[in-house]
Amino acid sequence: MSEKKIFLILLAVFLAAYFIPFSNLSVQNALSEAFLLLQGYAREHVLLCLVPAFFIAGAISVFVSQASVIKYFGPQARKLLAYSVASVSGSILAVCSCTVLPLFAGIYTRGAGIGPATAFLYSGPAINVLAIILTAKVLGIRLGVARAAGAIVFSIIIGLLMHLIFHREQQDAKPAGFVTAPETREERSLGKTAAYFAVMVSILVFINWGKSDPSMAAWYFIYRIKWIIGGTLALALLWMLVRWFQRPELHDWSFSTWIFAKQIFPLLFAGVLVSGFLLGRPGHEGIIPSEWVGRLVGGNSLGANLFASVAGALMYFATLTEVPILQGLIGSGMGQGPALALLLAGPALSLPSMLVIRQVMGTRKALVYILLVVGMSTASGIIYGNVVR
Amino acid sequence: MEIRVLGPGCARCHEVEKRTRDALAELDVAADLQKITDMKEIMGYGIMGTPGLVINGMVRCAARIPSVAEIKKWIQEALRP
Numbered sequence: 001m002s003e004k005k006i007f008l009i010l011l012a013v014f015l016a017a018y019f020i021p022f023s024n025l026s027v028q029n030a031l032s033e034a035f036l037l038l039q040g041y042a043r044e045h046v047l048l049c050l051v052p053a054f055f056i057a058g059a060i061s062v063f064v065s066q067a068s069v070i071k072y073f074g075p076q077a078r079k080l081l082a083y084s085v086a087s088v089s090g091s092i093l094a095v096c097s098c099t100v101l102p103l104f105a106g107i108y109t110r111g112a113g114i115g116p117a118t119a120f121l122y123s124g125p126a127i128n129v130l131a132i133i134l135t136a137k138v139l140g141i142r143l144g145v146a147r148a149a150g151a152i153v154f155s156i157i158i159g160l161l162m163h164l165i166f167h168r169e170q171q172d173a174k175p176a177g178f179v180t181a182p183e184t185r186e187e188r189s190l191g192k193t194a195a196y197f198a199v200m201v202s203i204l205v206f207i208n209w210g211k212s213d214p215s216m217a218a219w220y221f222i223y224r225i226k227w228i229i230g231g232t233l234a235l236a237l238l239w240m241l242v243r244w245f246q247r248p249e250l251h252d253w254s255f256s257t258w259i260f261a262k263q264i265f266p267l268l269f270a271g272v273l274v275s276g277f278l279l280g281r282p283g284h285e286g287i288i289p290s291e292w293v294g295r296l297v298g299g300n301s302l303g304a305n306l307f308a309s310v311a312g313a314l315m316y317f318a319t320l321t322e323v324p325i326l327q328g329l330i331g332s333g334m335g336q337g338p339a340l341a342l343l344l345a346g347p348a349l350s351l352p353s354m355l356v357i358r359q360v361m362g363t364r365k366a367l368v369y370i371l372l373v374v375g376m377s378t379a380s381g382i383i384y385g386n387v388v389r
Numbered sequence: 390m391e392i393r394v395l396g397p398g399c400a401r402c403h404e405v406e407k408r409t410r411d412a413l414a415e416l417d418v419a420a421d422l423q424k425i426t427d428m429k430e431i432m433g434y435g436i437m438g439t440p441g442l443v444i445n446g447m448v449r450c451a452a453r454i455p456s457v458a459e460i461k462k463w464i465q466e467a468l469r470p
Contacts, residue, residue: 102397103438105429106435106436106438248456255454259401259404262400263399360432
């Protein structure tokens with residue numbers, strides 16, 4: 001860390017310590033809300049949800065052959081396939097959020113063109129595996145599913161619209177195809193890899209199985225035996241690891257998991273503290289009065305959804321931090337529709353990423369893309385808000 | 390020998406750079422090692438994903454973190470005339 005940075009940090013800490021009115025009751029309340037929210041996360045979400053999710057993310061980045069997915073983006077790829085793969089592959093390829101922009105740049109310049117490239121650009125951050133899992137766990141299954149579905153559907157729509165609008169400009173550009181490094185042999189059949197992932201995801205789902213009303217017999221029964229199911233699946237996983245994987249692979253896997261945890265944990269913790277301080281836990285107040293939130297983004301009006309979309313597009317959300325922030329907003333009165341709008345526009349765009357996109361595509365295309373994202377997020381927010389009413 | 394590590398600056402690219410330095414140290418080979426974080430430049434190599442490793446202009450690895458053993462093998466191959 002440079003000396004100048006260290007100085008600025010010390011200066012900031014000093015100024016904060018000097019000026020923040022800690023004796024003010026609201027501030028004290030907001031501070032305790034921040035830490036109470038953090039404790040809630042630590043106790044409820046970290047061990048059973050985040051840790052398994054990090055292992056899954058690590059496994060994806062190590063065991064899923066990105067090369068075999070990428071070839072669907074090649075210039076020879078059939079358009080229908082390219083779009084479908086683009087919209088979903090974000091979950092596989094963009095596990096590390098920093099890979100989205102370079103990959104988008106590559107697909108745009110060398111692959112199947114602006115349509116699949118922008119479809120991927122949108123879906124990548126939106127359908128991030130870790131984010132979907134945490135969204136479903138913290139904000140509820142409905143929002144989790146809506147987010148995933150919205151990301152997929154609208155990435156295809158945005159991609160197609162971009163293609164239609166800019167089609168004529170693209171024709172002279174000759175797609176060059178990707179430069180590929182020599183492939184390493186696939187050591188495991190697709191079936192085994194699929195089974196391995198299925199078991200891990202199932203473990204995650206079952207150990208997080210929520211308690212429901214005893215009247216919903218099947219659901220409640222599964223809840224009663226969720227640890228038995230989880231334990232059995234864990235044993236199955238152990239068997240798979242011993243029989244199908246080799247020592248260096250397992251080492252790569254745990255290392256990749258560790259990299260994700262190292263990178264994302266501090267950001268998530270910071271995001272939780274900020275969210276708790278600003279908005280408080282659901283049902284409690286933070287520094288920002290709930291009535292402000294309710295007025296700006298409560299209900300399901302066009303204005304509320306639009307505001308949420310635009311704010312989301314401009315704000316930068318470090319991976320996963322959108323979840324505690326949304327939790328705080330919803331708890332302070334944000335409507336379900338605007339919440340989804342924020343979920344769809346927030347992770348996909350930020351001021352810094354807009355600049356990079358502009359660098360890759362040019363100002364006009366970037367502006368159209370941004371407008372499409374904001375528009376689609378607003379629209380889906382309004383639709384969703386009406387559906388869950 | 391010219392080695393380029395391609396990546397916008399996340400933990401994975403740092404790891405590739407670190408492993409490359411380890412490999413060079415273990416083989417006691419000197420090389421001009423640089424990290425490229427500029428998007429346009431990275432795009433120029435045509436790789437499908439970061440992190441990327443380029444030795445003497447040839448793309449050796451893309452979109453994954455190679456092992457130190459693999460990097461050593463590539464360095465040795467690049468040394469052969």
